[in-house]
Amino acid sequence: AQSVAQPEDQVNVAEGNPLTVKCTYSVSGNPYLFWYVQYPNRGLQFLLKYITGDNLVKGSYGFEAEFNKSQTSFHLKKPSALVSDSALYFCAVREYNTDKLIFGTGTRLQVFP
């Protein structure tokens, strides 16, 4: 069965510094990977996705993610963090032959001024 792990409950970073939010996945076939963000008291919003092609995927709000097949990882990155990036971030995975999108447990990103 497909699964995704987010090993860090919280990531703290100073404004202007680069940030990384980690995600690893497990699927039996080709993975389809997504990142979503949740701001306080809101539903989740789509950030970016990896289907095939370039291992570096660019998304909304200056975020990007790097797909690494050998390490089964899909880490979310941003070169320069903003205080407004503080939110809860979810990684999700889907297998080709299923209709289910499975989410990780989430990582809270805190960006300090």
Add this chain to the structure above:
Amino acid sequence: NAGVTQTPKFQVLKTGQSMTLQCAQDMNHEYMSWYRQDPGMGLRLIHYSVGAGITDQGEVPNGYNVSRSTTEDFPLRLLSAAPSQTSVYFCASSYSTAVNEKLFFGSGTQLSVL
């Protein structure tokens, strides 16, 4: 555009009561789903539907029923509420069931079962 609309936003139930969480989307989306969000557990899929008249179970379906009589609506029914069902519930939809489709989420229903 309304997008995905969930009602109510907040609800308090007593153990054993039943209720229905409403979800409606106005984007003509084929796929709809229900998730629950709990601290430390992330989002877990309860039920989903790939089209009108078709529903299937997710990761945690016990205690919940769904139906999809129209493309627009996907209500979630709690038959006999239990304290373990205290959670935040999100409805989500996508245009199709293709693997690369992104989900659109409602703003959530916060449910407390006493």
